[in-house]
Amino acid sequence: MSLPDLLVRALDAASLRPAAGDVLVVAQKVVSKAEGCVVDLAEVTPTEEARRLAPEAGKDPRLVEVILRESTRIVRVHAGVLITEHRLGFICANAGVDHSNVGLGPDAVCLLPRDPDASARAIRAAVRAAFGAAIGVIINDSHGRPHREGAVGVCIGAAGLEPLHSLVGRPDRYGYTMRTSIEAVADELAAAATLLQGQCDEGMPAVLIRGIPIAEGEGEARRLLRDPALDLFR
Amino acid sequence: MSLPDLLVRALDAASLRPAAGDVLVVAQKVVSKAEGCVVDLAEVTPTEEARRLAPEAGKDPRLVEVILRESTRIVRVHAGVLITEHRLGFICANAGVDHSNVGLGPDAVCLLPRDPDASARAIRAAVRAAFGAAIGVIINDSHGRPHREGAVGVCIGAAGLEPLHSLVGRPDRYGYTMRTSIEAVADELAAAATLLQGQCDEGMPAVLIRGIPIAEGEGEARRLLRDPALDLFR
Numbered sequence: 367m368s369l370p371d372l373l374v375r376a377l378d379a380a381s382l383r384p385a386a387g388d389v390l391v392v393a394q395k396v397v398s399k400a401e402g403c404v405v406d407l408a409e410v411t412p413t414e415e416a417r418r419l420a421p422e423a424g425k426d427p428r429l430v431e432v433i434l435r436e437s438t439r440i441v442r443v444h445a446g447v448l449i450t451e452h453r454l455g456f457i458c459a460n461a462g463v464d465h466s467n468v469g470l471g472p473d474a475v476c477l478l479p480r481d482p483d484a485s486a487r488a489i490r491a492a493v494r495a496a497f498g499a500a501i502g503v504i505i506n507d508s509h510g511r512p513h514r515e516g517a518v519g520v521c522i523g524a525a526g527l528e529p530l531h532s533l534v535g536r537p538d539r540y541g542y543t544m545r546t547s548i549e550a551v552a553d554e555l556a557a558a559a560t561l562l563q564g565q566c567d568e569g570m571p572a573v574l575i576r577g578i579p580i581a582e583g584e585g586e587a588r589r590l591l592r593d594p595a596l597d598l599f600r
Numbered sequence: 601m602s603l604p605d606l607l608v609r610a611l612d613a614a615s616l617r618p619a620a621g622d623v624l625v626v627a628q629k630v631v632s633k634a635e636g637c638v639v640d641l642a643e644v645t646p647t648e649e650a651r652r653l654a655p656e657a658g659k660d661p662r663l664v665e666v667i668l669r670e671s672t673r674i675v676r677v678h679a680g681v682l683i684t685e686h687r688l689g690f691i692c693a694n695a696g697v698d699h700s701n702v703g704l705g706p707d708a709v710c711l712l713p714r715d716p717d718a719s720a721r722a723i724r725a726a727v728r729a730a731f732g733a734a735i736g737v738i739i740n741d742s743h744g745r746p747h748r749e750g751a752v753g754v755c756i757g758a759a760g761l762e763p764l765h766s767l768v769g770r771p772d773r774y775g776y777t778m779r780t781s782i783e784a785v786a787d788e789l790a791a792a793a794t795l796l797q798g799q800c801d802e803g804m805p806a807v808l809i810r811g812i813p814i815a816e817g818e819g820e821a822r823r824l825l826r827d828p829a830l831d832l833f834r
Contacts, residue, residue: 447832456748457747466776466778467774467776468774468776508783511745511746512746512747512833513690513691513746513826513831513834514787515764515823515824515825516763516764516782516783516784517781517782517784518784518787518788518791519788530749530750531750533799536800537801538700538701538799538800538801539701539703539800539803540702540703542701542702542706547700547742547799548750549742549750549752549794550748550750551750551795553791554753554791554792554794557792558791558795560783560788561785561788561789561812565781565783566771566772566778567770569773578795590749591747591748592746597746598681598746599676599747599833600747
């Protein structure tokens with residue numbers, strides 16, 4: 367059974383009936399595994415570059431090789447940290463490749479989905495077919511951040527909702543007109559769901575969020591990425 | 601009436617009875633205003649440095665002056681963006697100084713609270729005195745982020761909870777032991793509350809969160825700041 371069908375069945379089993387405006391947040395790990403985005407390091411031969419970076423990155427050269435294949439650019443390598451620009455455009459540690467909750471042996475690592483927006487669209491379509499409701503779908507993952515400690519859930523794939531909510535032109539409580547505020551609602555929804563999903567043995571890969579006013583839209587997690595020309599921290 | 605007392609009264613009026621383990625998230629703006637952290641730009645004389653930076657920062661030189669007073673260091677100034685290190689240690693746009701929801705005239709701007717951890721502790725003590733419950737308190741604000749579009753709610757003050765939740769040493773569902781994961785739960789709680797609070801004319805400055813397992817702790821939003829020596833993006 368496909369992941370979208372499994373999610374529909376799980377919603378049904380939990381007596382959750384999705385309604386228009388709900389947001390279903392699905393953990394990247396189950397999407398990746400369902401789509402076969404798993405690599406056995408035993409079958410990876412590191413290139414010269416991966417072997418050269420491995421000691422500074424503090425990682426197995428085969429893992430570094432997988433990370434490099436997933437990346438378009440190395441952003442920082444320093445004292446056990448390897449930060450790259452992922453082929454999907456965002457900047458994160460280890461290109462999102464990790465060992466946890468793969469469950470296919472000690473050498474198996476999980477990559478991000480090939481196209482998380484497409485994964486979200488497929489889940490959205492299945493929920494719509496089963497329940498008749500136009501919901502938003504977010505694929506979330508935990509990313510570290512420059513300047514701040516700890517990882518937080520962020521949106522890496524989306525469908526059916528507007529990831530950014532512009533407040534420009536809206537009034538505050540005193541008639542002042544907002545001039546620059548844009549809220550990354552998809553990232554906030556992703557973070558909220560992470561609080562319930564956990565990352566260890568909780569077994570809670572999906573969270574249905576209700577009661578947050580969201581705007582229907584194309585989704586596209588790419589819209590959450592800052593234009594490189596405007597990114598002062600590259 | 602003090603803000604902690606107003607919050608106790610509002611909880612009571614909403615028939616919300618805080619219980620141990622709940623988290624009350626309070627918007628920075630009401631804390632700052634209650635503590636008088638408001639400056640009238642009409643009374644500000646910009647220094648030479650503020651006048652020099654103003655055109656590139658795309659801002660009133662008097663506003664730049666206030667931002668500089670709140671900051672220990674300028675991080676980036678480019679094409680209408682002014683990013684500084686705030687005296688509280690975090691890196692954000694305009695040192696958290698803004699015009700919205702101040703309500704004291706067109707030239708009034710609001711600063712961050714002097715000591716948001718202390719503000720959170722006072723709210724926590726008032727809730728404990730009124731309801732007998734040991735809750736966590738977070739002061740949140742919306743910050744932009746390097747690399748990603750849009751602002752998200754983050755924790756700038758905390759009391760009674762552990763802002764970071766280390767998963768190191770815990771097993772995943774397949775017995776793999778987590779090695780590096782640390783979750784910034786205080787930032788995720790701050791982001792979740794922002795979804796309900798809004799930032800315009802919603803009039804929802806505080807949100808009570810229940811059902812998220814948090815660890816009691818000292819709070820201290822400073823723990824969410826990366827050690828400058830380990831921050832690869834300074």
